[in-house]
Each structure stands twice: as structure tokens, then as C-alpha cells.
Amino acid sequence: MFDDAGCRHSMKPHPDSEVEITVNVGGIRQVLYGDILSRYPETRLAELMNCLPGGYDAIFSLCDDYDPGKREFYFDRDPDAFKCIIEVYYYGEVHMKKGICPICFKNEMEFWRVDLGYLDECCKSHLSEKNEELEEIARRVQTILDDLGVDNTESRWKRFQKYMWKFMEKPESSFPARVTAVLSFLFILISSVVMCVGTIPELQIEDAEGNHMEHPTLDNIETACIGWFTLEYVLRLLSSPNKFHFAISFMNIIDVLAILPFYVSLILTHLGARLMELSNVQQAVQALRIMRIARIFKLARHSSGLQTLTYALKSSFKELGLLLMYLAVGIFVFSALGYTIEQSHPDTLFKSIPQSFWWAIITMTTVGYGDIYPKTTLGKLNAATSFLCGVIAIALPIHPIINNFVKYYNKQRVLETATKHELELMELYSGGGDGNIGGAALASGGSQQGMEGRGGLSAWRYTKLSHSDTFIPSLSSDIHHRTRLQSCK
Known part of the structure; x- marks a missing residue:
């Protein structure tokens, strides 16, 4: 090399730039240079450059095999994962190729001693999702193993409590538990059918004052169903390992709402007449009887499909929120336009903008009851635009x-x-x-x-x-x- 004065100077290369190693990973050979590997000296490949003076013990502590003639290091590892991991030396980050198991890729990074912090954020999400799945599998396996085991050091009550919890909560644990789950399912169906059939006027009877009431046979069936639900809830509560979490669980709250109206109405019927007028008691009892529809949600306990639908809706809150936002904006805009346009007609049905909200809702959802409808040409054009926008707004998040x-x-x-x-x-x-x-x-x-x-x-x-x-x-x-x-x- 020459400087500006024409004098010759010698320039020594960096020591690491002269070092090169050959690695063979799963049959794929690759030559790597020391100046590249030295960027991350804590990694396994960087340590290979300095392991030769240490002898075969140092060499085989880092690789699976070594050929001194070719100066080639052999690794029995995944070559596809290695191609991704080697990018950290050139680009400072690692991207996981599609089709590679995230857990296996994590193990490969740990083997090559590349910190997981170099993994790109998009790939970390796949890794965390896989870790969550493995944790869920571990919990399920551990739960099954706990159910199979019997700890003789526990008291008799504790063993009985565990047995009763398995019997009531896990139908797959035994044949009697499966039969009990089927019976519970049938009681829910029978109770729901009785609640509907009891409203048929031909099946009702009149009391001494001429009021219609449910047939005594249907009332007895209802009482038997409530007795079963009560016994089931009490046994599950007594055998629950954590009674506080049991009480605040959503499905258990549904169970209470399905049982409670029967006992409250029973108390009001026998004691309420002394405290308030009979008509008020009957209205209260009728309102409580409507709450019996909550028991239909008990079917979700025995249906994996309903449970899957519930979790899917919970994970779709963002999409549902967008749907409601689209509809809310459309309802406000088209109801205001409809009210303004229809004021020119003498027989307009749009009395106010809040009343027009109902018309906009049934129009954008394509229900159209026909109780409120536009009579002007511009109003009909506004209605056509509103239901077209409603179809698009509903279809987008589906x-x-x-x-x-x-x-x-x-x-x-x-x-x-x-x-x-x-x-x-x-x-x-x-x-x-x-x-x-x-x-x-x-x-x-x-x-x-x-x-x-x-x-x-x-x-x-x-x-x-x-x-x-x-x-x-x-x-x-x-x-x-x-x-x-x-x-x-």
C-alpha cells in the first residue's frame, strides 16, 4: 500500500480474517471465516476457532466428529435450522423458516449458543404459542395422572372428595360417571321442554280465581328436575378443591341462576302473601319463572361444540367490536338522513331521530318488519343504500x-x-x-x-x-x- 507521499507501508491483516473453519451440519458443508464468527464470541461456532490447540477433548466437547485431514467439524444437527441460525452472524437477527417446529428451533439455538433475543419478533410469537400448547398438554397429562393416583397418606374424606369430584366433573373417568352426565343432560332437556309446554293454554288449568296456571303434572316434573340440579350443584360444591373459584365460575353462576328462581318463587308463594298484595306476588313469581331460560345454558357443560363457540367468540371481541362500530355509525347516519328526508311527506312515519334508530337497525340487518318505512323517493333510495351498507358491514368481520x-x-x-x-x-x-x-x-x-x-x-x-x-x-x-x-x- 502507498500513502500520499508515495511511501510503501505494509498492512497486516486482522488475525481473525485469516482463520477459516469448515463445518458439516447434517451433510451440508459450509466454510465460515473468523472475522464473521468473532462478532458473537460466546457462540459455539466462534469457540471452534480456538479449540484446536486444546486437543481432541476440547474439539469433541463442541462437535460430534472431526476430520483432521480436511480440518472439518461434523455436527449431527438439523441443516435447515442451521441455515436460519447462521444468519445472525451476517444480519444480527434470526428468522425461523416456515415448516420448522418452533420448539426444535429453540433447541437448535440453545445448542449453537445463540441467544433467543436475536430471534425476530414474528418468530417469537410462534414460539410462545407452541410453549403455551405444551404447557396445556402438560396440565392435561398431570391432571389425568393425578386422577389415576391414590395417595394413601390422605384422609378418607379427602379421598372421597377427589372421587366425588371426578365422578361429577369428569364423565370419561368411569362408566357410572358417564351415565350420570347423560342423565344430567336429559334432565336439562326435559326441564326446558316442560318450561315451553307449560305455556300452552290448552295444557293449563284454572285456579279458584280463574287465573291460568301450569298443570300439576308438569309442575311435579319441574320440581323433580330442580331437585336433581340442586343435588348435582351441592355435590360438586362440596367436592370442589377450591370452593371460591368454583363459586365465581361462569358456568356455576349459570347453575345457580337456573336453580334460584324456583326456591325464590316458592318462598314468595307461601310467605309473600303476608307481606305484600297477592297480585304483586304473582307478578314477581312470573318474572322469576322467566329466569328459568338460563338453564338451557347448562347444556354448554356437556357440549364441547358450545364451549368451542364460547371461546371463539371471546377471542373475537375485536372483530365483534368492529362490527358493532360499523353498525352504530351506519344506524346514526341513515336514521338521521331518513328522518330529514321524510319530513317533507305529510304522512311520515319518522317522528324523531331516536325513533328512526329502530328503522335503521331492522333495515341494515335486512330484517325489515315494515312497521316503519319511507314514502318518498329519496327516502327509498336512502333505505336501499342503508341495507346494502348493512350487508357489507356484517359480512366483513364474519x-x-x-x-x-x-x-x-x-x-x-x-x-x-x-x-x-x-x-x-x-x-x-x-x-x-x-x-x-x-x-x-x-x-x-x-x-x-x-x-x-x-x-x-x-x-x-x-x-x-x-x-x-x-x-x-x-x-x-x-x-x-x-x-x-x-x-x-
């Missing part, structure tokens, strides 16, 4: 809501299948001789000594070494790194 429903439904099916798969693996590795997945000691979280000699400890170890994306870290406190290439498929 697709995301349906996608949320399908996504949640498929996710629940995957979680159920994965949970069953984990239990089958545990039973397989336990030898299958116990018939209870490793014995009661494992299920109840017993000591390690209680599992030895029965296959339980073996099952526990093999569960921690489960395959790739079905590995459940929540069931284990150990960190396990794979030593062989495993597929996520």
Missing part, C-alpha cells in the same frame, strides 16, 4: 370470526391427541405391565423410591426424552439437549 372458531376447534383436537399420545408413550416405556401408567406413586407425585422397581421411574425418564415437539418441559425440571438429528414431522 370471516375472521369463523377462522377463530376453526382455529380453536382444531387446536383443541390437537391438544387432546397430543395428550393421549403422551400417556401412551408413558405406558409404553413403563413396560405396560402396570396398566396404570407407571403406578400410583407417579400419578400422585410420590417419591422416587416409590416408583423404582415398578417401571414408574423409567416412564418418567422416557417422558422427558420424548420426541421433539411432543416433549413436555413442564413435567420436568431437567434441560435435555438432543444428541441426534430428530424430525419434527
Whole structure:
């Protein structure tokens, strides 16, 4: 090199720029240079540059094999994941390629000692979603194992409480529990049918004062259904492990609302006449009887489809909010226009803008009862525009809501299948001789000594070494790194 005066100067290259290593990851060879790898000296690839003077012990602590003739390091890892991870040295961030299991990719990053902070935000969301799924699977597996186990150190009442909780809350636990769940479902249907049939005038009878009342037979059926609901709720409450959370649960509040009107109306019928006029008592009883419609929501306890719909709607609050906002704006605009335009007609039905809200609602939702309608040409044009806008406003958020429903439904099916798969693996590795997945000691979280000699400890170890994306870290406190290439498929 020459300076401005024409003098020659020697320039020594940076030491790292002269170093190059060849790595072979899953059969894919790649040459890497020291000046690139030195940007992240804490990573495994950066340590390879300085491991040769340490001998074979230092080399094999970092790689699976080494060829001194070719000076090539061998790694039995996923080459597709490596292609993504190597980008951190060039771009300072890592993007996960589509189709790679997020948990496997996380394990690959931990192996190459690349911090997860370099993972792009869009990829972190996939990783967190997968972690949530594994945690949910772990909770389900642990719940099933707890149900299978019997802790002899617990009191008789505690064991009875657990048995009753399984009997009332988990129909799949036994045949009697399944029969009880079917009976509860039938009682809900019978009660709902009786409530509807009791309003038919031909099936009602008259009392001494000439008032219509339900037939005594239907009233007795209603009483029997309420008795069943009450017994079911009391048993579930007594056997609940956490009674406060049980009481504030949404479905349990529905159960109370389905039972309470019967007893309140019974008290008002027998004692209310002494405190207030008979007509007021009858009005109060009639209002409470209307609350019996809440019991139809009890069907959601026995229907996974209704539960899926509920969770899908909860996850679609944003889309539903947009739908209501679109409709609210349209209702306000078209009702104001309709009122203003129709004032020129002498027989107008639009008396005020608030009254026009009703017309705008039934028009934009394409119901159209016909009790309020425009009579002028401009008013009819405004009505045509309003229902066209209403159709568009309603149709826009429908697709995301349906996608949320399908996504949640498929996710629940995957979680159920994965949970069953984990239990089958545990039973397989336990030898299958116990018939209870490793014995009661494992299920109840017993000591390690209680599992030895029965296959339980073996099952526990093999569960921690489960395959790739079905590995459940929540069931284990150990960190396990794979030593062989495993597929996520």
C-alpha cells in the first residue's frame, strides 16, 4: 500500500480474517471465516476457532466428529435450522423458516449458543404459542395422572372428595360417571321442554280465581328436575378443591341462576302473601319463572361444540367490536338522513331521530318488519343504500370470526391427541405391565423410591426424552439437549 507521499507501508491483516473453519451440519458443508464468527464470541461456532490447540477433548466437547485431514467439524444437527441460525452472524437477527417446529428451533439455538433475543419478533410469537400448547398438554397429562393416583397418606374424606369430584366433573373417568352426565343432560332437556309446554293454554288449568296456571303434572316434573340440579350443584360444591373459584365460575353462576328462581318463587308463594298484595306476588313469581331460560345454558357443560363457540367468540371481541362500530355509525347516519328526508311527506312515519334508530337497525340487518318505512323517493333510495351498507358491514368481520372458531376447534383436537399420545408413550416405556401408567406413586407425585422397581421411574425418564415437539418441559425440571438429528414431522 502507498500513502500520499508515495511511501510503501505494509498492512497486516486482522488475525481473525485469516482463520477459516469448515463445518458439516447434517451433510451440508459450509466454510465460515473468523472475522464473521468473532462478532458473537460466546457462540459455539466462534469457540471452534480456538479449540484446536486444546486437543481432541476440547474439539469433541463442541462437535460430534472431526476430520483432521480436511480440518472439518461434523455436527449431527438439523441443516435447515442451521441455515436460519447462521444468519445472525451476517444480519444480527434470526428468522425461523416456515415448516420448522418452533420448539426444535429453540433447541437448535440453545445448542449453537445463540441467544433467543436475536430471534425476530414474528418468530417469537410462534414460539410462545407452541410453549403455551405444551404447557396445556402438560396440565392435561398431570391432571389425568393425578386422577389415576391414590395417595394413601390422605384422609378418607379427602379421598372421597377427589372421587366425588371426578365422578361429577369428569364423565370419561368411569362408566357410572358417564351415565350420570347423560342423565344430567336429559334432565336439562326435559326441564326446558316442560318450561315451553307449560305455556300452552290448552295444557293449563284454572285456579279458584280463574287465573291460568301450569298443570300439576308438569309442575311435579319441574320440581323433580330442580331437585336433581340442586343435588348435582351441592355435590360438586362440596367436592370442589377450591370452593371460591368454583363459586365465581361462569358456568356455576349459570347453575345457580337456573336453580334460584324456583326456591325464590316458592318462598314468595307461601310467605309473600303476608307481606305484600297477592297480585304483586304473582307478578314477581312470573318474572322469576322467566329466569328459568338460563338453564338451557347448562347444556354448554356437556357440549364441547358450545364451549368451542364460547371461546371463539371471546377471542373475537375485536372483530365483534368492529362490527358493532360499523353498525352504530351506519344506524346514526341513515336514521338521521331518513328522518330529514321524510319530513317533507305529510304522512311520515319518522317522528324523531331516536325513533328512526329502530328503522335503521331492522333495515341494515335486512330484517325489515315494515312497521316503519319511507314514502318518498329519496327516502327509498336512502333505505336501499342503508341495507346494502348493512350487508357489507356484517359480512366483513364474519370471516375472521369463523377462522377463530376453526382455529380453536382444531387446536383443541390437537391438544387432546397430543395428550393421549403422551400417556401412551408413558405406558409404553413403563413396560405396560402396570396398566396404570407407571403406578400410583407417579400419578400422585410420590417419591422416587416409590416408583423404582415398578417401571414408574423409567416412564418418567422416557417422558422427558420424548420426541421433539411432543416433549413436555413442564413435567420436568431437567434441560435435555438432543444428541441426534430428530424430525419434527
